[in-house]
Amino acid sequence: MGIVKTPFDNMKLFIVITLCVIVHSCKEQEKKSVIKKVITEKEKVSHDSNLEDKQSNNQSTQTSFQSPFVNNQISQVVRTIFQDSRGDIWFGSQNGAFRLNGKSLIHIDRIKNESGKGVTIKDITEDKDGRIWLGHTGGISSIDGELVTNYYESDGLINNDVWCITADTNGNIWIGTIAGVCVYNGHEFINFKLPKGKIDATLGVSSSKMVHSIVEDSKGTLWLSSNAGLLSYSNNKLIDVSDKVDIQTNFVNEVFEDKKGVLWISTKKDLFRLRGKELTNITKDNIEVGKGIGSIAEDKKGNIWFTSNQHNLYVYDGKKIIEYQKSEDNKGPVIFKIYSDQEDRLWFVGYGGAYRLENGKFLNITRSGPW
Template sequence: MIKIKLFMVLAVSLILNSCHGQKNKNELQPSTSVKKLEENTLNTKNEEYSFFSDFNNQISQVVRTIFQDSQGDIWFGGEGGAFRFSHNSLTHIDSIRSKSGKRVTIKDIAEDNDGKIWFGHTDGISSIDGNTVTNYYESDGLISNDVWSIAADKNGKIWVGTIDGVCIFNGQKFTEFVLPEGKIDTTLGISSTKMVHSIFEDSKGTLWFSSNAGLFSYANNSLTNVSKEVGIQTNFVNEIFEDNNGELWVSTKIGLYNITNGKAKNITNGKIETGKGIGSIAEDKDGNLWFVSNQHSLYTYNKGILIEYKKAENNKGPVVFQIFKDQHNRLWFVGFGGAFILENGKFINVTKNGPW
């Protein structure tokens, strides 16, 4: 499943250190009504988005991530927690909570080999197995409660990227995976030398870590600094994406790179304003690559042609955190403002009442 997200940060840490993981279980208690979201990050009174007919009816006023599982259910991660769209019904998963019982902000979602859904969030990680929610915290062995990325590999291990590096969960215990230390991105409100904001397993089974120390790959028990090998000219790597042809694309602070024949080429260098960098990447059904630049600008790229997608004044869509292609080849754009589908060149706002 392709995951794509716009970021707010990065970082990492390879040597295996262990601690025991205990489980904090709650029964899944779905509710179709969603309480007022906690005041958290973005100003929801932003005048730029005052054209929404009912801003408070969004799935979440800030949708950080979207994921579709193997059963076709769509999961949304937002400031109010996790939401699942299944059998024409949207449900809020209320049992994903911090250790003190507060709601969390979901930042990443993954599915393991057994169909269990995993969430990385502001207060640890959580899983849903059938009707049971299990929450894990630092007290269970997690290296940090401040989680930015999560992935499940083909061997059943769960990889967790945090503000303090990476750890692996095998279902029983957490083990630290040490990556080289990087730099703090001073242009962001939250950053660290060990931040990892994307973990991805490609079609060949290679794991990729996007961090504040660069881009790293891990295969056959060997860690490689790919940034140095291919010539990525920045420490700050946000995400790596594999297209339908197996080509790799890397979003960074200074542009979008394509890795071909062991070399990285910055295809946006001198062509667009990057500002806070390139964010989420996705590919549509026609093979066009979509990506976000500087949080507000959308571009497509295909066969050397770079085109900016111009938003109409009355159809701006969200400030995009993630672009995602679902199993029906629809492109979703989620972020500040809620969730949207792009159809016939127009952003369709998907609220708690649809349209689905």
């Protein structure tokens, strides 16, 4: 005999099914809530860890380089390059600092500004004890083995906008900033008084106290390139060299000492050679300077390489100036720095990455070399 379902039976079935759906839904919601809570706790641990990382100045300095930069470049903008006494090559970029150890490129990931953000490295030097010092947009940093220490205005630095840094033979660290110069003696920062200069109205960033470069020559004299002209410092005496030798511009960019001890001075106006007290204008009436002379370097033959207006590259052999001609199949970067390494190889870094001059042509050096 068949079973006859009444409207009441159908109603009971509907209620049972509805209750099952509600119970299942509640369990799923509870499960999702538990999962969300676990994820939230993980996010909190990660956030707390990041804060701890940002607040710590003394940390392990390096991680394997894995950042995906444009076209495999070390960085799209490489501001400076430096080779230390161990032979390691350092690249300062808009993406921080990189160290080439053998054939391994390592990103130094603990260099931060006061708010914990990344910085652009503008200059690199090494002190007498082998520590590496970097000047950047967020202050300065030192690297001692596996540890990095960041220094800021809150530590006594004159200004966090650092443009140059050098270590003298006594171990003092000289720091040039947009607000002048200070010296770190290992214990404290001491402000170094300079004459007031002028603001370069043609640049987006400039000040009357700006210092672009500080170098120590082979005789132990410090040379400061500033918006107050060229200054030298030795035996506790500061001298206005621009006034003495008649460099007719306030805006001095860089001083370079060649292998013979001759000084080369790049300015907003021209390139000068300084032998003792004899100043010679190398570029006057020979080339169009444009926005000024930039970086200077010497090759293994003793030729002087320099940039004008960042886009133009020249070679001076002691008699004549020759423009290095670029072409569609031989393009380098917009040059910020020319550098000769310990093997006398010429490097050119700037906007567009890092390059070396090999057999008369620019060779693009990416994060995978060739080294």
